[in-house]
Amino acid sequence: MSDSQLSQIILKDQIQTLYHDYALCLDQDNLDKWITFFTDSCIYRVTSQENYKLNLPIAAWHSEGTGMLNDRILALRNSTLYRPRYFRHIISGIKIDRQNNDVIYAQANVLLVETVIDFKTQILLSGRYIDQIIFENDQYKFKEKVCVYDSVLLPTSLVYPV
């Protein structure tokens, strides 16, 4: 095995670990740590397939930079009213599309399953991450993370990051 093949295998493993850690962090409700998965000037968006295909700028969640992510978490913790619930982020099919300079372009499937207490577990969304990752301060971080969900309709509320 050549050095470059080996480094690709290592990279693939590291990127898969990044996604798995990301999912675990969210499912453990560790939102302060969640923010550390992003670069300071990151773009984080959750948007519908419809908006994405039509190239429309509106998103269900649109944050620019970790300050805005922090403010969303502040609101989630202190101001938003919602019924108690649990989440599971199922991430699969992680694929590195290409690398350009220091940026790794990756995609993955995501299934977000929500259990609002008293109700049956439901699929909140199924979609695809379209991401840009860089290595910064000994850590892989999302420079850009866009979750494009498939459905036209979301259930009542999307209260939590994807």
Added chain:
Amino acid sequence: MNRHIWPNKNFTEIPYWVYTDEEIYQREQEKIFGGSSWNYVALEAEIPNSGDYVRTSVGDRPVIVVRDTDGSINVIANSCAHRGVAFCKETRGNTDSFTCPYHQWNYNLKGQVIAVPFRKGYKGKGGMPADFDMSKHSVTALKVHVRNGVIFASFDHSVETFEKYLGNNMLGYFDRVFDGRKLRVLGYERHNIDCNWKLMFENFKDPYHASLLHVYLISTGLFRMDQISSKVEMDDTGRHGALISQRIGEPSDDAVKEMKNNLRTDFNLQDPRLLDIAKEFPGDATVVIQTIFPNLTVQQQSNTLAMRQIIPRSAGVFEMHWTFFGYADDSDEMTTRRVRQANLMGPAGLVTVDDSEITSMSQTGIRPYNNKSALVEMGGRDLENSDHMITEVAIRNFYQYYAKVMEL
């Protein structure tokens, strides 16, 4: 319907069966959404060219909004005149005719049948009866009105004019946002909410809750009951309404006392760009939430502009369809502002989540107590316009009109 009798005629009580009874729901489809009302269906900017169409619903009835070859707009039922198939599958597109995939009946953009395969049969056998008249089998066409880029439709062709329907005062608020400038659609959001549609429609008419439920709004000062120039206005019939407010200054001591459970004075955003608001409308108001009976709220909160279209699906479920927009001549900075501020709205909205959750919790509490009523006496028992926000007067007005149309 005899078992449904409104409990009192000054409309300070709302019987819970209006939110839960499927018979009432069916009656609403017929009397309200299918009756003498103007329903919002789309923005002109969504269908700029002839043949462009979008699918939507009036009440729970599926319709197609399409621009005809002469530039006019038609709204036709998405239900084949033959066997009822909702023949249009795509959310939007461009076409010169519609064809039902079941038996290939073909319609022009007005919904008139222009071809029926095997109409004359095959080799002298079969086919439609000799007296079959295609002109009598169009899909249902609705009456259409376009005002400053906004398309409304009615199943009742004898409905009063849109301008008369809104009345002068409400028309003024409508034209404040739709002033004739070309619009630009910025995106869509849609969610399914587990409650009766009226719980959300009356939420838009309820400024009392906004200062108490919405911690984000009051803590950032975007909407608060003590703000100056706050008022609630309605049309003469009470079916439409507008909440008008102005973002300004710190709350008074008295207001802080009333909101003490929820007002957070330590709510400092790390990134204030979300609240970087540019003045863009004449007058002092920074928020105007206008409800247009029966299915639309025009929401202008700071620089976020959205059409919120209600589509009822059953007594206990409705869909909220959001169309966010700006103006075609907006600068990039203004579009960015609108996109950032849209974080307050929609299924993941910092403010909307409160409303979607509370109305779902209302449905949970209402459904099993069908013989009870809601109390709406805030601000008195009258039906007059209000120069303050501590009132449920717009809800009383809505139900006065609702009971009349529903013959309850």
